Amino acid sequence: MKLRLHTAAALLALAAVTTAGAVTYQVDNKAASTAGGQRFDREYGADYAKQVLAAASSFTWSVFRQTSTADRKPVDAVVLAVSDVGGIASTSGNTITLGAGYVAGITGNDFKTQVTGVLYHEVVHVWQWGLQDYGSYPWVYEGIADFVRLKAGYIASGWVQPGQGNSWEDSYSVTARFFDYCNSVKPGFVADLNAKLKNGYNADYFVPITGKTVQQLWQDYKAKYGN
Known part of the structure; x- marks a missing residue:
């Protein structure tokens, strides 16, 4: 467990340095007045979320063996919107919607890990090819x-x-x-x-x-x- 967390931390640091100039990462908490939106701000935060989006993008490119921007989908920005909607999360184009109700209901002492896992999954949808099918x-x-x-x-x-x-x-x-x-x-x-x-x-x-x-x-x- 410690090894995985250390590896994730290293990826965060690496992504923050290597991808900042190529892709922008944006976070918009549209549910700031809800319990889930407030928990997101308190226990996760926009700055940390941006680092995760960058790390997840970098990791996805490595899995897809996309060493050049020419190999990747032409995405200039990855956007995370925390919204008062049902479900856990969804992705449309370059925008990931994270459900505030899901955030509010997370139990256990691994809150950040659970949210980060969801974001890694959704970031893949931003970058993978062929979603027309x-x-x-x-x-x-x-x-x-x-x-x-x-x-x-x-x-x-x-x-x-x-x-x-x-x-x-x-x-x-x-x-x-x-x-x-x-x-x-x-x-x-x-x-x-x-x-x-x-x-x-x-x-x-x-x-x-x-x-x-x-x-x-x-x-x-x-x-x-x-x-």
């Missing part, structure tokens, strides 16, 4: 977002364990765990998949990346964990 294949995009969150060390309580799940299309942590396996079969799998998503999703992408179909990979994945 999200409505047809949401599991792909949510799986990639949770994969990045997984690799950053922000696993949420309630996530499935490796090998669990009924289908690679179960989305979120199930797909993220499966993609983690695919990434072990072919290092850089998620980076390659994300690059291909620029032209939309196709199930055939798994073959040129890994040499196996998605069905074969899923069977191997389940067999590895005995289920």
